Amino acid sequence: MELNEKHPVVTIGAVRRPDPVCARVHGDIERVHGLLRELPDIDLAGGVGGTLLREAAVAGQAEIVEELLLYGVDPNRPWSSGVEPVSWLAEQGAWNILNRVLFHCSRHGPAVPERSLRAALALARTWLGVDPEQKLRRRLDAVNDPATVVDRDRVPAWRDGGPMVTRIRIRTGDGRQDQVWAAHHAVVTLLEDELGVVTPCDELAERALHAADVDSCDAAQAFTTIAERAERDAEVFDWLAARLAHPTSEHRLFAAQIVHRLSFDRRPFAAHAVDVLADRIRDEPDPAVLDSLIGAFAEFAYCARPGGYLSEILPHAHHRDPLVRARVAMELSRPIGSRRNPTVPAPTCPSWPALITTLFELAADPDPDTRTAALVSLADAHHDTAHLRAIFTAHLSDPHPPARITAAVGLALRDDSRGREALHRLETDPATAVAARESLDDIDRIPGRQRPLTQH
Structure with a gap:
């Protein structure tokens, strides 16, 4: 061949x-x-x-x-x-491909020999702490070649997106070329995991954020490693809790995102997490960090204190940043109950009206995403009054298409004919047709609801 x-x-x-x-x-x-x-x-x-x-x-x-x-x-x-393929991938910093190879071998075999993994790890470590462009130049014997061309592209790890990596390509004046993906920190962490090497969390965090980029492949691999450890080791959650007070916002965001991820499943440390996060959401100045903290707090609180109404997050409904206001609107959906989800019943807490009032205010927010998030929570809620229907009706002409669709859904879920009529009108607009059709299908799939005999 x-x-x-x-x-x-x-x-x-x-x-x-x-x-x-x-x-x-x-x-x-x-x-x-x-x-x-x-x-x-x-x-x-x-x-x-x-x-x-x-x-x-x-x-x-x-x-x-x-x-x-x-x-x-x-x-x-x-x-x-x-x-050997794993050695080549490790030296080139091709974390995404090495990740796929090791995952495949773990599921389908054959296993990568330990000696090959250790050799690959040694090669990847030679790239830590060095300038990858200069190392590439040395590899091509082109350190001082003025005709050398260097291209840097920021590319996603996967075809459909995912964490990002900088691909560095060098072409010398005589036509020789080489490239690396600058994700060697991620490669080292991945190979250590495969070999059972337990690296301190502080070191993993430094690898993750050596370039101050929480969206990088380096951060993604460290995120996975620390999150998996925290699922098994309560001390790792304590490390994360302490990290939430780090003086650098990138480090706080990294820790907050891991804690948010951990909150999606039941955890033995849920009650402790609620206390830690309640303190942090009161004092966190960075909107992106606060967004993850509120999300994590709401999830942990739902498990640790059923029936609570998340009073700690209500002050942030007036936060200066729309990212935070939208997060509050989203997280209030669970304590007010859901018509779609039978596992989220109508609330019984006495402070329920305060939550509804807050959502009414957020539904009038100047930010379109915040308005839509509030309307989504209200549409699903068990609440049904003339005032709420008036809010939905007013938003049928909202300039933001997702808000219009959500308002129509809110009416349709309350068997108000104006909701379905609006959704059928939105089906005729190419810009909203798919979303409107999907919304109608979702409504009709709700247990106990039947498709109307007549269609508009």
């Missing part, structure tokens, strides 16, 4: 076939499936598969790597150059 680098064709014996990697680069994942199915007579666990894996990895195509693995490509087979 040979790979023709100028044309997207793989030569296998005397048969020339389109290269699935090139098809994937052009975004046609279905074509990749078809091309791989055309190779039933080829053992993808051998050299052909290894070459395809290498080309997909060089192209940075994590999803096609995953497809190749599912079709039987052996991720432990050295490439024609003698390089």
Whole structure:
């Protein structure tokens, strides 16, 4: 087999076939499936598969790597150059692809040998604390080459988004080129996890935020590692609680986002978390951090003190930042009950009217996302008065389309014909047709509700 680098064709014996990697680069994942199915007579666990894996990895195509693995490509087979795939991925900083490889091996085998993991870890660690561009230049013997061209692109880890990484490409004056994805901190953490190496949380946090970027692959891997530890070790939650008072907002946000993630499941430390978070949401100055803290507080409080009404978050309904006001509106949905969800019954707490009044105020917010969040909570609520219906009716002409749709849903859920009439009108507008149709379908799927006999 040979790979023709100028044309997207793989030569296998005397048969020339389109290269699935090139098809994937052009975004046609279905074509990749078809091309791989055309190779039933080829053992993808051998050299052909290894070459395809290498080309997909060089192209940075994590999803096609995953497809190749599912079709039987052996991720432990050295490439024609003698390089082991995990070592190449680790040195190139290709965290997303290495992540897919290790996940596949853990589920389907064969396991990556420990010696290979340790060799890969050693290579990745050589990139920590260095300038990746300068290291690439040295690798190409082009430190002082004035003709060298450097391109930096910020790219997502996955085809449909995800954490971001800086891809650095260098091309020398004589045409030689090389590249890395600057996610070596994430690679090191991932490989340590695979080897059972327990790195202190302080060090993991520094790796996560060495570039002060909470959306990076480095932060994503550290996030996963710390969150998984906190699920098993109460001391890690204590570390997170202390980190919420860090003087740097990026570090507080990193910790707050992990705590928010932990709040989605029942935790033995829920009551402790409520106390910690109640203190923090009172004093947190950064809106992004406060957003995660309020979300985490509401989730933990729902488990730790059923029937409570989240009085601690009500003052933030008047916060200067709409991100925070919208979060308050969203989190008030549970204590006021849900018509759609039978596990969230009508509230019984005496302070329920205060929550409804707050949502009425937020439904008039100048920020469209805050208005919509408040309307969503009110639409689902068990509350039903003439005043509430008047609010929904007024928002049927809201300039923000999601607010119009939500207001119509609120009326329809109360069997007010104006709601369905509005949704059917919104179905005729291309800008709102899909959302309006989905809303009607959602309403009709609610247990105990039946589709009306007549349609407008």
